[in-house]
Amino acid sequence: xxxxxxxxxxxxxxxxxxxxxxxxxxxxxxxxxxxxxxxxxxxxxxxxxxxxxxxxxxxxxxxxxxxxxxxxxxxxxxxxxxxxxxxxxxxxxxxxxxxxxxxxxxxxxxxxxxxxxxxxxxxxxxxxxxxxxxxxxxxxxxxxxxxxxxxxxxxxxxxxxxxxxxxxxxxxxxxxxxxxxxxxxxxxxxxxxxxxxxxxxxxxxxxxxxxxxxxxxxxxxxxxxxxxxxxxxxxxxxxxxxxxxxxxxxxxxxxxxxxxxxxxxxxxxxxxxxxxxxxxxxxx
Amino acid sequence: xxxxxxxxxxxxxxxxxxxxxxxxxxxxxxxxxxxxxxxxxxxxxxxxxxxxxxxxxxxxxxxxxxxxxxxxxxxxxxxxxxxxxxxxxxxxxxxxxxxxxxxxxxxxxxxxxxxxxxxxxxxxxxxxxxxxxxxxxxxxxxxxxxxxxxxxxxxxxxxxxxxxxxxxxxxxxxxxxxxxxxxxxxxxxxxxxxxxxxxxxxxxxxxxxxxxxxxxxxxxxxxxxxxxxxxxxxxxxxxxxxxxxxxxxxxxx
Numbered sequence: 001x002x003x004x005x006x007x008x009x010x011x012x013x014x015x016x017x018x019x020x021x022x023x024x025x026x027x028x029x030x031x032x033x034x035x036x037x038x039x040x041x042x043x044x045x046x047x048x049x050x051x052x053x054x055x056x057x058x059x060x061x062x063x064x065x066x067x068x069x070x071x072x073x074x075x076x077x078x079x080x081x082x083x084x085x086x087x088x089x090x091x092x093x094x095x096x097x098x099x100x101x102x103x104x105x106x107x108x109x110x111x112x113x114x115x116x117x118x119x120x121x122x123x124x125x126x127x128x129x130x131x132x133x134x135x136x137x138x139x140x141x142x143x144x145x146x147x148x149x150x151x152x153x154x155x156x157x158x159x160x161x162x163x164x165x166x167x168x169x170x171x172x173x174x175x176x177x178x179x180x181x182x183x184x185x186x187x188x189x190x191x192x193x194x195x196x197x198x199x200x201x202x203x204x205x206x207x208x209x210x211x212x213x214x215x216x217x218x219x220x221x222x223x224x225x226x227x228x229x230x231x232x233x234x235x236x237x238x239x240x241x242x243x244x245x246x247x248x249x250x251x252x253x254x255x256x257x258x259x260x261x262x263x264x265x266x267x268x269x270x271x272x273x274x275x276x277x278x279x280x281x282x283x284x
Numbered sequence: 285x286x287x288x289x290x291x292x293x294x295x296x297x298x299x300x301x302x303x304x305x306x307x308x309x310x311x312x313x314x315x316x317x318x319x320x321x322x323x324x325x326x327x328x329x330x331x332x333x334x335x336x337x338x339x340x341x342x343x344x345x346x347x348x349x350x351x352x353x354x355x356x357x358x359x360x361x362x363x364x365x366x367x368x369x370x371x372x373x374x375x376x377x378x379x380x381x382x383x384x385x386x387x388x389x390x391x392x393x394x395x396x397x398x399x400x401x402x403x404x405x406x407x408x409x410x411x412x413x414x415x416x417x418x419x420x421x422x423x424x425x426x427x428x429x430x431x432x433x434x435x436x437x438x439x440x441x442x443x444x445x446x447x448x449x450x451x452x453x454x455x456x457x458x459x460x461x462x463x464x465x466x467x468x469x470x471x472x473x474x475x476x477x478x479x480x481x482x483x484x485x486x487x488x489x490x491x492x493x494x495x496x497x498x499x500x501x502x503x504x505x506x507x508x509x510x511x512x513x514x515x516x517x518x519x520x521x522x523x524x525x526x527x528x529x530x531x532x533x534x535x536x537x
Binding site: 171176178180183280284 | 341343367375378381383384393394398443456
């Protein structure tokens with residue numbers, strides 16, 4: 001009887017602990033969203049989305065909108081994700097084929113995990129050094145390269161896992177019908193792994209679009225919408241940083257943060273809907 | 285359809301450092317149902333997968349000896365000829381693995397990779413194969429649904445339909461009923477009995493009763509060695525080897 005009581009007690013304790021963890025995580029989300037909305041509400045208007053910043057007289061809050069940062073962020077993160085995905089699918093397929101012994105491929109996986117963990121400012125400084133060495137200046141191009149480097153380990157590891165999860169029985173089924181390795185990879189493995197591959201790309205995009213440190217030096221800052229690859233550009237994270245450090249700019253910074261959150265939310269929801277559609281045929 | 289003779293000579297298979305098959309010499313008669321029986325882990329599946337060279341895709345496997353198909357050693361053949369070897373041998377695995385596409389496309393897949401372009405011809409063969417496996421009436425109104433919506437038994441029959449669509453000569457079945465409910469299992473058994481008229485069927489099974497019900501020829505494997513092989517009637521009525529007797533009486537399993 002006493003034993004039973006102890007076990008009930010243990011079980012209840014763990015239930016409470018798990019529930020508490022859930023509350024901490026969900027609570028933080030609600031608080032962050034709430035804070036951003038409350039602090040940014042007074043500056044949230046359509047001008048934020050349609051105008052570029054204007055020079056305001058000293059003592060007045062910064063004027064105009066943040067269109068340049070929205071365009072800049074998309075211009076940096078979308079191509080970066082595209083390039084990173086192309087490179088990553090190559091690496092992921094290479095890791096899966098029989099070219100490498102398991103020991104080597106696992107070593108590469110470990111290194112990619114280390115790269116995943118490297119703070120993004122390191123990527124930023126690395127690209128800055130190369131940029132200076134080549135005599136270039138802060139621009140969309142260099143920022144894009146920094147983000148690409150930041151995203152490659154993330155996307156590669158996700159794709160790698162997605163391809164690894166394809167059951168061997170499925171491949172055997174395809175092979176036994178007389179299909180080649182290439183046909184199996186393109187027609188069967190790709191279909192089965194695609195939702196995971198897409199999830200990896202969107203995870204990379206989410207990371208890239210929200211990262212400030214890697215593009216702080218590499219993309220620079222500008223109040224205008226960039227017109228070429230070699231123009232410096234603002235992005236949402238650097239814009240938030242700039243606005244927040246300007247006197248009377250805090251509320252605008254929160255409004256910009258709200259827009260960034262909404263973009264990330266849209267990306268997540270779209271990816272959910274897309275993967276659900278693609279999962280229709282997936283073999284469990 | 286041409287006769288397909290399968291024979292192995294001193295087949296040895298190592299998996300990592302473990303010897304899975306030891307000097308296996310078997311002969312699989314054409315257009316009969318051959319059952320490979322033996323306790324779990326005795327190398328039945330390995331034997332089956334070496335016949336269509338599916339062992340190639342696993343790491344760390346060493347194969348020595350000969351597997352003669354119509355007198356030709358398939359272990360000698362180059363990698364780019366392997367798909368043709370496999371095309372001749374349909375596979376039915378333990379757990380059905382339909383391809384991640386619709387019911388129709390599952391059967392059409394084999395035709396498409398072998399360059400069948402004619403749409404009417406594809407539809408005709410798909411319908412024929414689904415009728416052969418008794419699935420047609422169950423799926424004819426939802427051919428474009430995902431194959432995963434089918435029950436496990438239906439999925440296994442779909443895999444069978446997919447296999448016969450590429451006109452193999454041999455059907456390799458690796459415990460195809462072990463994951464299924466009794467009624468679906470019975471359907472598969474009946475299908476195999478029907479198909480042995482046109483195909484050479486090799487059935488790996490761990491249930492002795494199933495082997496007794498359906499097999500014409502028996503190969504008994506134990507610890508990677510062939511203990512006894514022969515026509516089913518003789519094998520069950522008059523086992524020669526003490527280990528076979530022990531297995532048949534249930535002393536070893």
